[in-house]
Amino acid sequence: MLRAFGFAIIALIVLGAVWYVALLPGHITIDFGSYAATASTPIAILLLAILVLILILFVGIIRALLRTPARVAARRNLSRRNNADAASLRALSAMAAGDDRTAANHARIAQRQAPDAPLTLYVAGETARRTGDHATADRHFAALARHKDAGFLGWRGLVNHRTQAGGDAAALAEAEAQTRQAAVAYPNSVWLRDQRVQLAFNQNRYADAARLATDPPARAALAIMASRTAEGERMAIDWAREAVRAAPSLAPAHLSLYAAHERAGHLWRAKRALVAGWKAAPHPDLAAAYLTSINLPLDRARAAQKLASANPGHPESEALLARTAKAADLAGEAQRHEARAMAAAGSAWVCAACDTKHADWQANCRKCGTIGSLGWVKPPPDPTTVLLPSPQPAA
Incomplete structure (x- = not known):
């Protein structure tokens, strides 16, 4: 109702203006040298309006013609970007399926279509890393790290590639520097914190790793290693106590506290640590020390x-x-x-992440590398074992 009323008001105003122009008296004469054109005032105004419309239309056509190359280029770039994204997604699917060769083929297609697109750089770097082309992987990840919005992906790729391509001291130091750059791009990343923990662990900087770790089992394992490698007696005791606080049911934590007190000459406290450990987490190693x-x-x-x-x-x-x-x-x-x-027969140190059995406790699993995953439990049954049915009595 209100729209109809508004339209009627506008129509009345337009009709009034047209009626006013149509009733204007007089004539307008335009001289062109020896030629002269005379028209009434309403006709002259109408012709002027038509001339203005023609001029506007002409300018619009010229502008459209001038913009046509840019629009064609933009559409071409959009088409190439879409094709690159589609090829990149196919490369990611192939990588998820473990088909690195197909992933590399799709990555090359994406590079031909849009070599500087963030997704293209990522899949190109990942496929190069998987196929062992380290220089190409570094080049793509470094280019991605310079991207404003996707820079963290580039730093993450560089860190992963550096830690997996080689474990020498120089590679680990370079990866450590790259984690600091990644922290600038995404300071609250959980992955980044875990990666810094792993790097510190690989460099035997157990105290630094323990300070960064937030998972209690991992923090306890790292604190045990920090206690074992601590230079001062007081520091060894403090880290051992931290291990007991983080994982009171872990026997090696109590053993580390026992060893730290014994190292400092606190024999009574060392014995008390073993008794407390037996009360919280009985283990044959505690008894052997006792x-x-x-x-x-x-x-x-x-x-x-x-x-x-x-x-x-x-x-x-x-x-x-x-x-x-x-x-x-x-x-x-x-x-x-x-x-x-x-009930205690058969217990062993077993990784909670991959069920790998270990002869002795260690800070990380020797198979999957998970820190703080070993627990004193009964190993799960071997899935390859065939359980035969019990013999049935003869009828």
Whole structure:
């Protein structure tokens, strides 16, 4: 309703203006040398308006003609960019499927279409890295790092490539410098923090890695290594305590605190650390450290009873009592504890990320490299083991 009313008002104004012009009196004469043109005032105004419209239309045509090359070039560039993006997406899909050869072919197509596009630079760098062309990978990632919006992808590619292409000191130092550049582009990146942790770990800078780590198991593992490699006794104790705080159920953390106190000459505190460790996380290594200075089998059995009292009934406590009783020729006592220790049989250090079994604890998994992933558990069953059905009694 309001639109119709507004349109009617505008129409009345236009009609009034036309009516006013049509009623204007007089004539207008224009001389062209020996020629003269005379028209009434309304006709002259109408002709002038038409002339102005023709002039505007002419200027518009000229401008359109002048802009045509730029528009054609823009459409061509857009088409090439779309083709490059499509080829880049196909390259990413091929990389996800593990087909590096097909990914490299699509990356080359994307480079021909739009060599400076961020997505093109990324897939070109990734395919070059996967195929072992390190110089080309570095060149593409460096170009991507200079991009205003996608610079972090370039720095990430450079860091990944540098750490995976070689692990020498120079490569690690260069990767460390590149992580600082990446922090400028994206300072709150979780990946960047984890990468700095891994780089510090690879360079044996365990204290720096522990300060950066936020995951408690990883921080505990790094703190243990920092305690073992600390130059001062006070620093070794502080890092061992940090490991216990981060992972109180990790036996090596308590062992590191025991070793740090023993190194400083705090023998009573060292023993107390082992008892606290047994109470929180019983493990044969804790018992071995606790009994290391006791030689007589019967004395070892008595000391084992004292240690086991910190966590009575635990399978590891029962296994410890069974071992020491058997060594002291206490057959009945050993048999009684062996029956209760079955739950601890077969435990090992197993990676929580890939289920790899390790003979001893270490800060990272030797297979997948995950820091702080080892736990004292029973290994999962081997998936290759075939379980045969039980024989059925004859009918």
